[in-house]
Amino acid sequence: MANPNDMTFMEHLKELRSRIIRMFLFTGIILVCCLPFTNYIYSFISAPLIELMPAGSSMIATEVTSPFLAPLRITIYSALIISVPYFFLELWGFISPGLYKKERAFVGPLILTSIVLFYTGIVFAYFVVNPIILGFFMSSAPDSIQVMTDINKYLDFVLKLFFAFGFAFEIPVATFLVITTGLVSKDRIKNMRPYLIISFFIIGMFLTPPDIFSQLFLALPMWLLFEIGLLVSKDEKN
Incomplete structure (x- = not known):
């Protein structure tokens, strides 16, 4: 790799573009690897709600394409979440040549900490926040209401929680x-x-x-x- 001090602004942009392309390619590879496990991923994400729903209730799909697109969408987001360490690795590769030795010793652990905190936020949202919130809403539903949550609405709910807590933990x-x-x-x-x-x-x-x-x-x-x-x-x- 060329000395960053000798690179022009356009050369820096080209390198950044190359790294972004590699990020997309890596995420695509992870997505392809995750596709065979789409139903398992969907079952895992929906488990907190399914376990709390009253007997006889189930999740529903209000759109024709929802049974196919909803599990696929959660798989795509799962691939993005799994790819986060690689994103940070590319970021490190882009900025590290321009850092002094002391700065590298400072930034490296910081990037590692960021990765750990991001996943900690998601885990906290899934195992702690999500069940508590869902449990409250399920228990507060009147007896005359049969709980049958739309799968797209639920996925919007949990994905928003995951990313909100992932970034908040930074x-x-x-x-x-x-x-x-x-x-x-x-x-x-x-x-x-x-x-x-x-x-x-x-x-x-x-x-x-x-x-x-x-x-x-x-x-x-x-x-x-x-x-x-x-x-x-x-x-x-x-």
Whole structure:
């Protein structure tokens, strides 16, 4: 690979384009590998709702193409989620040649932490948040209502949760970067804490399904993760 300091702006763009193309190709390969397991993936994702539905109830498809497209869509998103480490690997390959040795030692673990936190957010959403929210809604349904959820609506619900929590769990990394790089001082971040906490609840309102429980389950961990990021961060001058 050419020395990044000797590369022109257009050469940097060409390299970035090549890496993005490789990302798409890698995701495509993962998708092809996942296609034989489409029904299993769909069953796994829908299991929390199926287990909570009353006896005699089932999920329904209100559109002609839904029985085919809904499982395929969740498989595509699964391929994207599985490909996240490779995305970060390509990102590392793009930025690492331009970093000093000290910066590489700093950025490398940070990228690894970002990957772990992203998957932790998804796991938290699936195993903790999703069952609690679904359990509340199923138990609060009047006896006169037969619960038969549309598969597309359910997938929209869980996918929104997965990505919302996956990205929300990156807050410690973002906080650490902002303070460590000197972009904003730690004292100023502390002074901004009340406004940031309010913003977490606003973000939770927009990123989660329209219910107070989903919003709280996102906003409160964001607050906690922000405090963790604040705790482990040090100002550049320190």
